[in-house]
Amino acid sequence: NADAAMYRAKENGRNSYYFYSEGLNEKLLHRLHIESGLRHALEQNEFSLHYQPQVDAVSGEVVGVEALLRWKPSSGAPVGPDEFIPIAEETGLIVPIGEWVLREACAQAAEWRRDGIAPLNLTVNVSLRQFRSDIASAVATVLRDTGFDPRSLTLELTESVLMESPELVEETLQKLKALGVRIAIDDFGTGYSSLAYLSRFSIDTLKIDRTFVLDLPDSRDDVAIVKAIVALGKALNLSVVAEGVETAEQADLLRGERCDVLQGYLFGRPLPPQALRERLLDARAVLT
Ligand code: C2E
Ligand code: MG
Ligand code: MG
Ligand code: MG
Numbered sequence: 001n002a003d004a005a006m007y008r009a010k011e012n013g014r015n016s017y018y019f020y021s022e023g024l025n026e027k028l029l030h031r032l033h034i035e036s037g038l039r040h041a042l043e044q045n046e047f048s049l050h051y052q053p054q055v056d057a058v059s060g061e062v063v064g065v066e067a068l069l070r071w072k073p074s075s076g077a078p079v080g081p082d083e084f085i086p087i088a089e090e091t092g093l094i095v096p097i098g099e100w101v102l103r104e105a106c107a108q109a110a111e112w113r114r115d116g117i118a119p120l121n122l123t124v125n126v127s128l129r130q131f132r133s134d135i136a137s138a139v140a141t142v143l144r145d146t147g148f149d150p151r152s153l154t155l156e157l158t159e160s161v162l163m164e165s166p167e168l169v170e171e172t173l174q175k176l177k178a179l180g181v182r183i184a185i186d187d188f189g190t191g192y193s194s195l196a197y198l199s200r201f202s203i204d205t206l207k208i209d210r211t212f213v214l215d216l217p218d219s220r221d222d223v224a225i226v227k228a229i230v231a232l233g234k235a236l237n238l239s240v241v242a243e244g245v246e247t248a249e250q251a252d253l254l255r256g257e258r259c260d261v262l263q264g265y266l267f268g269r270p271l272p273p274q275a276l277r278e279r280l281l282d283a284r285a286v287l288t
Contacts, residue, residue: 031087034079034083034084034087035087035091037073037075037076037079038071038084038087038088038091038093038097039093041071041073041097042096042097042100044074046071046072046073046074047069047070047071047097047100047101047104048069048070048072048272049067049068049069049070049101049104049105049108049273050067050068050070050270050271050272050276051065051066051067051068051105051108051270051271051272051273051276052065052066052068052263052268052269052270052271053065053263053267053268053271053276053279054066054121054123054241054261054262054263054267055261055262055263055267056260056261057251057254057255057258057259057260057261057262058255060267061283062118062120062267062279062280062283063120063121063261064120064121064122064123064154064261065109065120065121065122065123065276066123066124066125066156066263066270067101067104067105067108067122067123067124067125068081068125068270069081069085069097069101069125071084085127088127089127089128089129092129094127094129094130095129095130095133098126098127098130098138099130099138099142101124101125102124102138102139102142103142103145103146105122105124106122106124106142106143106146106148106153107146107148108273109122109148109152110146110147110148112277112280113148113149113152117277117280117281118280119152120152120280121152121153121154122148122152122153122154123153123154123155123156123184124153124154124155124156125155125156125186126155126156126157126161127158127161128158128160128161128164131157131161131164131172132164132168135155135172135176136172136175136176136179139153139155139176139179139181140179143179143181149180150179150180150181151180151181151182153180153181153182154181154182154183154184154204154205155176155181155182155183155184156184156185156186156207157183157184157185157186158185158186158187158191159185159187159188159190159191159192159193160191160192160193162185162191162193162197162201163191163192163193166197166200169197169201170200170201173201173202174202177202182204182205183201183202183203183204183205184203184204184205184206184207184241185203185205185206185207186207186209187207187209187210187243188206188207188208188209188229189208189209189212189225189229190209190211195232198232198236198238199236203238204238204239205238205239205240205241206229206232206233206238206239206240206241207240207241207242207243208226208229208230208240208241208242208243208259209243209244210243210244210264211244212225212226212229213226213242213243213244213245213246213250213254213264214244214246216249216250216253216254217249217250217252217253223253226242226253226254226257226259227257230254230257230258230259234258239260239261240258240259240260240261241259241260241261241262241263242254242259242261242262242263242264243263243264244263244264244265245262245263245264245265245266245267246264246265246266247266248266250264250266251266
Protein backbone atom coordinates (compact mmCIF):
# COMPACT_ATOMS: atom_id res chain seq x y z
CA ASN A 1 0.00 0.00 0.00
CA ALA A 2 0.94 3.57 -0.52
CA ASP A 3 1.61 4.22 3.10
CA ALA A 4 4.14 1.44 3.44
CA ALA A 5 5.79 2.24 0.12
CA MET A 6 6.16 5.80 1.22
CA TYR A 7 8.00 4.81 4.34
CA ARG A 8 10.26 2.46 2.46
CA ALA A 9 11.06 5.22 0.02
CA LYS A 10 11.89 7.48 2.88
CA GLU A 11 14.14 5.01 4.55
CA ASN A 12 15.98 4.10 1.38
CA GLY A 13 17.18 7.52 0.45
CA ARG A 14 17.03 10.75 2.32
CA ASN A 15 14.42 13.02 0.90
CA SER A 16 13.67 10.65 -1.93
CA TYR A 17 9.93 10.65 -1.87
CA TYR A 18 7.80 8.80 -4.36
CA PHE A 19 5.09 10.85 -5.88
CA TYR A 20 1.99 9.01 -6.87
CA SER A 21 -0.02 10.00 -9.88
CA GLU A 22 -3.05 10.11 -7.64
CA GLY A 23 -1.18 12.75 -5.70
CA LEU A 24 -0.13 12.46 -2.11
CA ASN A 25 -3.06 13.14 0.03
CA GLU A 26 -2.85 15.78 2.68
CA LYS A 27 -3.14 13.27 5.46
CA LEU A 28 -0.15 11.25 4.37
CA LEU A 29 1.98 14.33 3.95
CA HIS A 30 0.96 15.56 7.35
CA ARG A 31 1.84 12.19 8.82
CA LEU A 32 5.27 12.20 7.23
CA HIS A 33 5.81 15.68 8.49
CA ILE A 34 5.03 14.57 12.03
CA GLU A 35 7.21 11.52 11.69
CA SER A 36 10.25 13.45 10.56
CA GLY A 37 9.64 16.05 13.24
CA LEU A 38 9.47 13.37 15.91
CA ARG A 39 12.86 12.04 14.87
CA HIS A 40 14.53 15.21 16.10
CA ALA A 41 12.16 16.24 18.85
CA LEU A 42 14.15 14.70 21.69
CA GLU A 43 17.50 16.22 20.78
CA GLN A 44 15.81 19.58 20.10
CA ASN A 45 14.20 19.56 23.55
CA GLU A 46 10.74 19.96 22.11
CA PHE A 47 8.97 17.74 24.61
CA SER A 48 7.60 18.71 27.97
CA LEU A 49 5.33 17.14 30.55
CA HIS A 50 2.13 18.39 32.02
CA TYR A 51 0.76 16.94 35.22
CA GLN A 52 -2.91 16.41 35.93
CA PRO A 53 -4.09 16.12 39.54
CA GLN A 54 -5.84 13.00 40.78
CA VAL A 55 -7.95 13.55 43.86
CA ASP A 56 -9.27 11.33 46.61
CA ALA A 57 -12.98 10.97 45.81
CA VAL A 58 -14.02 11.55 49.43
CA SER A 59 -11.59 14.15 50.80
CA GLY A 60 -10.87 15.95 47.54
CA GLU A 61 -7.20 15.94 48.45
CA VAL A 62 -4.69 15.64 45.61
CA VAL A 63 -3.22 12.17 45.97
CA GLY A 64 -1.31 11.94 42.73
CA VAL A 65 -0.62 13.26 39.28
CA GLU A 66 -0.61 11.77 35.81
CA ALA A 67 2.26 12.84 33.59
CA LEU A 68 1.05 13.72 30.08
CA LEU A 69 3.41 14.33 27.21
CA ARG A 70 3.34 17.59 25.25
CA TRP A 71 5.13 18.34 22.00
CA LYS A 72 5.81 21.78 20.60
CA PRO A 73 7.96 21.50 17.46
CA SER A 74 10.32 24.48 17.27
CA SER A 75 9.04 25.07 13.75
CA GLY A 76 5.33 25.05 14.39
CA ALA A 77 2.25 24.69 16.51
CA PRO A 78 1.88 22.13 19.31
CA VAL A 79 0.81 18.64 18.25
CA GLY A 80 -1.50 16.67 20.55
CA PRO A 81 -0.53 13.26 21.94
CA ASP A 82 -3.52 11.58 20.31
CA GLU A 83 -1.99 12.61 17.02
CA PHE A 84 1.71 11.91 17.53
CA ILE A 85 1.77 9.01 20.02
CA PRO A 86 0.34 6.50 17.50
CA ILE A 87 3.00 7.56 14.98
CA ALA A 88 5.74 7.36 17.60
CA GLU A 89 4.41 3.91 18.43
CA GLU A 90 4.45 2.66 14.82
CA THR A 91 7.94 3.97 14.16
CA GLY A 92 9.38 2.70 17.43
CA LEU A 93 10.33 6.26 18.42
CA ILE A 94 8.08 5.81 21.43
CA VAL A 95 10.80 3.75 23.09
CA PRO A 96 13.36 6.54 23.57
CA ILE A 97 10.58 9.11 23.97
CA GLY A 98 8.87 7.01 26.62
CA GLU A 99 12.12 6.59 28.46
CA TRP A 100 12.56 10.33 28.47
CA VAL A 101 9.03 10.73 29.89
CA LEU A 102 9.73 8.26 32.65
CA ARG A 103 13.01 9.91 33.61
CA GLU A 104 11.66 13.45 33.46
CA ALA A 105 8.52 12.60 35.45
CA CYS A 106 10.38 10.66 38.15
CA ALA A 107 13.00 13.39 38.49
CA GLN A 108 10.25 16.00 38.82
CA ALA A 109 8.24 14.02 41.36
CA ALA A 110 11.39 13.27 43.37
CA GLU A 111 12.14 17.00 43.43
CA TRP A 112 8.61 17.82 44.67
CA ARG A 113 9.03 15.27 47.38
CA ARG A 114 12.42 16.64 48.45
CA ASP A 115 10.80 20.06 48.66
CA GLY A 116 8.24 18.55 51.00
CA ILE A 117 5.37 19.46 48.74
CA ALA A 118 3.54 16.17 48.96
CA PRO A 119 4.11 12.44 48.96
CA LEU A 120 2.53 12.31 45.54
CA ASN A 121 1.79 9.22 43.58
CA LEU A 122 3.09 9.56 40.03
CA THR A 123 1.39 7.89 37.08
CA VAL A 124 3.14 7.41 33.76
CA ASN A 125 1.64 6.01 30.54
CA VAL A 126 3.46 3.13 28.93
CA SER A 127 2.72 1.98 25.39
CA LEU A 128 2.82 -1.50 23.89
CA ARG A 129 6.10 -1.03 22.07
CA GLN A 130 7.74 0.24 25.23
CA PHE A 131 6.36 -2.61 27.25
CA ARG A 132 7.93 -5.05 24.82
CA SER A 133 11.33 -3.43 24.85
CA ASP A 134 12.56 -4.38 28.29
CA ILE A 135 10.53 -1.83 30.19
CA ALA A 136 11.52 -3.31 33.56
CA SER A 137 15.22 -2.49 33.15
CA ALA A 138 14.39 0.97 31.85
CA VAL A 139 12.23 1.59 34.93
CA ALA A 140 14.88 0.16 37.26
CA THR A 141 17.54 2.45 35.79
CA VAL A 142 15.36 5.53 36.05
CA LEU A 143 14.38 4.76 39.64
CA ARG A 144 18.01 4.28 40.58
CA ASP A 145 19.14 7.46 38.83
CA THR A 146 16.37 9.70 40.16
CA GLY A 147 15.98 8.18 43.64
CA PHE A 148 12.21 8.23 43.25
CA ASP A 149 10.35 5.82 45.52
CA PRO A 150 9.12 2.90 43.36
CA ARG A 151 6.08 2.43 45.58
CA SER A 152 4.88 5.86 44.50
CA LEU A 153 5.11 5.06 40.81
CA THR A 154 2.17 3.66 38.85
CA LEU A 155 2.52 2.57 35.24
CA GLU A 156 -0.62 2.82 33.12
CA LEU A 157 -1.02 0.11 30.52
CA THR A 158 -3.84 -0.26 28.05
CA GLU A 159 -5.68 -3.51 27.51
CA SER A 160 -3.81 -3.97 24.21
CA VAL A 161 -0.62 -4.52 26.24
CA LEU A 162 -2.28 -7.31 28.20
CA MET A 163 -3.26 -9.03 24.95
CA GLU A 164 0.39 -9.74 24.21
CA SER A 165 1.60 -13.25 24.84
CA PRO A 166 0.58 -14.09 28.41
CA GLU A 167 4.10 -15.36 29.15
CA LEU A 168 5.69 -12.05 28.18
CA VAL A 169 3.11 -10.04 30.10
CA GLU A 170 3.40 -12.20 33.18
CA GLU A 171 7.18 -12.14 33.19
CA THR A 172 7.37 -8.39 32.62
CA LEU A 173 4.73 -7.56 35.21
CA GLN A 174 6.50 -9.75 37.73
CA LYS A 175 9.75 -7.88 37.15
CA LEU A 176 7.94 -4.56 37.54
CA LYS A 177 6.20 -5.71 40.71
CA ALA A 178 9.54 -6.87 42.07
CA LEU A 179 10.76 -3.30 41.68
CA GLY A 180 7.81 -2.16 43.78
CA VAL A 181 5.89 -0.20 41.14
CA ARG A 182 2.13 -0.41 40.71
CA ILE A 183 0.17 -1.27 37.58
CA ALA A 184 -3.03 0.38 36.36
CA ILE A 185 -5.22 -0.51 33.39
CA ASP A 186 -5.90 2.69 31.47
CA ASP A 187 -9.09 3.30 29.47
CA PHE A 188 -10.61 0.25 31.11
CA GLY A 189 -13.62 -1.14 29.27
CA THR A 190 -12.66 0.05 25.79
CA GLY A 191 -10.29 -2.77 24.83
CA TYR A 192 -10.90 -6.22 23.49
CA SER A 193 -9.18 -8.27 26.13
CA SER A 194 -10.80 -10.83 28.36
CA LEU A 195 -11.31 -10.26 32.05
CA ALA A 196 -9.18 -13.30 32.81
CA TYR A 197 -6.09 -11.13 32.97
CA LEU A 198 -7.43 -9.37 36.04
CA SER A 199 -6.96 -12.51 38.10
CA ARG A 200 -3.96 -13.87 36.23
CA PHE A 201 -1.80 -10.74 36.40
CA SER A 202 -1.14 -8.61 39.41
CA ILE A 203 -3.00 -5.42 38.59
CA ASP A 204 -3.48 -2.71 41.23
CA THR A 205 -5.82 -0.20 39.64
CA LEU A 206 -8.63 0.05 37.10
CA LYS A 207 -9.06 3.34 35.38
CA ILE A 208 -12.58 3.83 34.01
CA ASP A 209 -12.44 5.29 30.53
CA ARG A 210 -13.65 8.82 29.99
CA THR A 211 -16.31 7.71 27.49
CA PHE A 212 -18.24 5.99 30.31
CA VAL A 213 -18.04 9.07 32.51
CA LEU A 214 -19.06 11.61 29.87
CA ASP A 215 -22.83 11.01 29.96
CA LEU A 216 -23.21 10.41 33.69
CA PRO A 217 -25.63 10.64 35.36
CA ASP A 218 -28.16 10.78 32.49
CA SER A 219 -27.18 7.70 30.53
CA ARG A 220 -28.64 4.69 32.30
CA ASP A 221 -26.35 2.39 30.38
CA ASP A 222 -23.25 4.27 31.43
CA VAL A 223 -24.41 4.38 35.04
CA ALA A 224 -24.77 0.59 34.88
CA ILE A 225 -21.33 0.17 33.30
CA VAL A 226 -19.65 2.39 35.86
CA LYS A 227 -21.37 0.56 38.72
CA ALA A 228 -20.26 -2.75 37.30
CA ILE A 229 -16.64 -1.65 36.86
CA VAL A 230 -16.44 -0.27 40.40
CA ALA A 231 -18.03 -3.44 41.79
CA LEU A 232 -15.58 -5.56 39.83
CA GLY A 233 -12.67 -3.52 41.09
CA LYS A 234 -13.84 -3.72 44.71
CA ALA A 235 -14.45 -7.46 44.48
CA LEU A 236 -10.90 -7.97 43.21
CA ASN A 237 -9.44 -5.57 45.74
CA LEU A 238 -8.32 -3.07 43.15
CA SER A 239 -8.33 0.66 43.42
CA VAL A 240 -10.69 2.34 40.93
CA VAL A 241 -9.96 5.67 39.27
CA ALA A 242 -12.34 7.59 37.00
CA GLU A 243 -10.93 9.80 34.25
CA GLY A 244 -12.56 12.69 32.42
CA VAL A 245 -14.62 13.95 35.35
CA GLU A 246 -15.89 17.36 34.29
CA THR A 247 -19.02 18.03 36.34
CA ALA A 248 -20.03 17.92 40.00
CA GLU A 249 -22.88 15.55 39.07
CA GLN A 250 -20.43 13.05 37.57
CA ALA A 251 -18.24 13.32 40.64
CA ASP A 252 -21.22 12.80 42.98
CA LEU A 253 -22.30 9.68 41.20
CA LEU A 254 -18.79 8.22 41.14
CA ARG A 255 -18.29 9.05 44.80
CA GLY A 256 -21.62 7.44 45.61
CA GLU A 257 -20.49 4.29 43.87
CA ARG A 258 -17.31 4.28 45.97
CA CYS A 259 -14.91 5.05 43.17
CA ASP A 260 -11.61 5.80 44.96
CA VAL A 261 -9.92 8.47 42.90
CA LEU A 262 -11.22 11.08 40.45
CA GLN A 263 -9.36 12.83 37.65
CA GLY A 264 -10.66 15.39 35.20
CA TYR A 265 -11.08 19.04 34.34
CA LEU A 266 -13.39 19.51 37.35
CA PHE A 267 -10.35 19.05 39.60
CA GLY A 268 -7.74 20.49 37.30
CA ARG A 269 -6.41 20.41 33.77
CA PRO A 270 -2.99 19.01 33.03
CA LEU A 271 -0.57 21.75 34.13
CA PRO A 272 3.09 22.55 33.53
CA PRO A 273 5.26 21.68 36.58
CA GLN A 274 5.47 25.19 38.02
CA ALA A 275 1.70 25.71 37.88
CA LEU A 276 1.04 22.32 39.42
CA ARG A 277 3.49 23.09 42.19
CA GLU A 278 1.60 26.29 42.99
CA ARG A 279 -1.68 24.42 42.96
CA LEU A 280 -0.29 21.92 45.48
CA LEU A 281 1.14 24.66 47.69
CA ASP A 282 -2.22 26.49 47.64
CA ALA A 283 -4.03 23.31 48.63
CA ARG A 284 -1.65 22.87 51.54
CA ALA A 285 -2.18 26.43 52.68
CA VAL A 286 -5.91 25.80 52.81
CA LEU A 287 -5.42 22.71 54.95
CA THR A 288 -3.12 24.30 57.53
P1 C2E B 1 -4.91 8.98 28.73
O1 C2E B 1 -3.71 8.35 29.32
O2 C2E B 1 -6.19 8.26 28.85
O3 C2E B 1 -4.97 10.42 29.37
C1 C2E B 1 -6.13 11.13 29.62
C2 C2E B 1 -6.41 12.16 28.56
O4 C2E B 1 -7.65 12.80 28.84
C3 C2E B 1 -5.39 13.28 28.49
O5 C2E B 1 -5.32 13.72 27.15
C4 C2E B 1 -6.02 14.35 29.36
O6 C2E B 1 -5.56 15.66 29.08
C5 C2E B 1 -7.46 14.20 28.97
N1 C2E B 1 -8.37 14.65 30.01
C6 C2E B 1 -8.17 14.70 31.34
N2 C2E B 1 -9.24 15.15 32.00
C7 C2E B 1 -10.18 15.38 31.05
C8 C2E B 1 -11.53 15.87 31.11
O7 C2E B 1 -12.09 16.16 32.16
N3 C2E B 1 -12.19 15.98 29.91
C9 C2E B 1 -11.60 15.67 28.72
N4 C2E B 1 -12.31 15.83 27.61
N5 C2E B 1 -10.33 15.21 28.65
C10 C2E B 1 -9.63 15.06 29.79
P2 C2E B 1 -3.93 14.01 26.43
O8 C2E B 1 -2.98 14.66 27.39
O9 C2E B 1 -4.24 14.69 25.15
O10 C2E B 1 -3.38 12.56 26.14
C11 C2E B 1 -4.07 11.71 25.27
C12 C2E B 1 -3.51 10.31 25.31
O11 C2E B 1 -2.19 10.27 24.82
C13 C2E B 1 -3.42 9.73 26.72
O12 C2E B 1 -4.67 9.25 27.15
C14 C2E B 1 -2.40 8.63 26.50
O13 C2E B 1 -3.01 7.50 25.96
C15 C2E B 1 -1.49 9.25 25.48
N6 C2E B 1 -0.31 9.80 26.16
C16 C2E B 1 -0.12 11.01 26.74
N7 C2E B 1 1.12 11.12 27.26
C17 C2E B 1 1.73 9.92 27.02
C18 C2E B 1 3.04 9.39 27.31
O14 C2E B 1 3.90 10.01 27.96
N8 C2E B 1 3.31 8.11 26.88
C19 C2E B 1 2.36 7.38 26.19
N9 C2E B 1 2.70 6.12 25.81
N10 C2E B 1 1.15 7.84 25.92
C20 C2E B 1 0.81 9.10 26.33
MG1 MG C 1 -3.33 7.49 31.06
MG1 MG D 1 -6.90 7.09 30.30
MG1 MG E 1 -8.77 7.56 28.04
